[in-house]
Amino acid sequence: MKATAIVQARMGSTRLPGKVMLTLQDKTMLGHVITRLQRSRCLDEIVVATSDLTRDLSIVEEAKRYNVQVFAGSEQHVLERYVQAARAFPTDLIVRITSDCPLIDPGIIDEMVEQFTGEASAFDYMSNTLMRSFPLGLDVEIFTTRALEAAYLFATHADEREHVTPYLYRHPEQFRLGMYANPIDYSAYRWTLDTVQDWRFIQEVYRHLYPYNPSFSWKDVLALLAQKPELAKINAGVQQKEA
DSSP states (O other): OOEEEEEEOOSOOSSSTTGGGOEETTEEHHHHHHHHHTTOSSOOEEEEEEESSGGGHHHHHHHHHTTOEEEEEOSSOHHHHHHHHHHHSOOSEEEEEETTOTTOOHHHHHHHHHHHHSTTOOOSEEESTTTTOSOBTOOOEEEEHHHHHHHHHHOOSHHHHHSSSHHHHTOTTTSOEEEOOOSSOOTTOBOOOSSHHHHHHHHHHHHHHTTTOTTOOHHHHHHHHHHOGGGGGSSTTOOOOOO
16 A cells, blocks of 8 residues: 655644754754654655645745655635645545644554554544654644545534544544553643744754754654753643644
């Protein structure tokens, strides 16, 4: 089965505008996300799905620099954008990634794809967010193109069309759902980028790890925080926005 990562990205963040194009060490945020995804063994293709607004042209150009596919569609109706991106670049499985996660881990993605596609599996949707055990910022959702098309056909609520997956996980009677969990709960950690405090935290992580190992894993970040627990306090008070 062909597995495609579709990365949603836009410049119009409300709390930290333009965050995906901030420079972190030698790359933009988006560049780091793409590079980390390119290390996955199980992804066959990467598509950056942005909006068709003029302000997002920089995202289009940045994605092209990394030789990945680009689709530009609706800014507000992200479900529609994903459906159209999947139609433009046909695939069997979609791995949904957001561009504000520069610590996204290809190892977690590979383990989830392998579980999703295993002989004994029969999933339409799987995530490591239905029951959180990973740090916020390592979020991965996998679903079939068929399930995505069904969500596009049947979703009627505004939030189910503004976002990509709510219709899927809200209807277990219609879709076979799978949860991917870590044995130890690290969900208290915040590794995503949405505020200035998040940006400072991520800068510190990259400053300590990236120059010595650009391919550092999420477990390397855990080891760093165990050694320097003060780093996790930088953005510990940030409240996550409700979807």
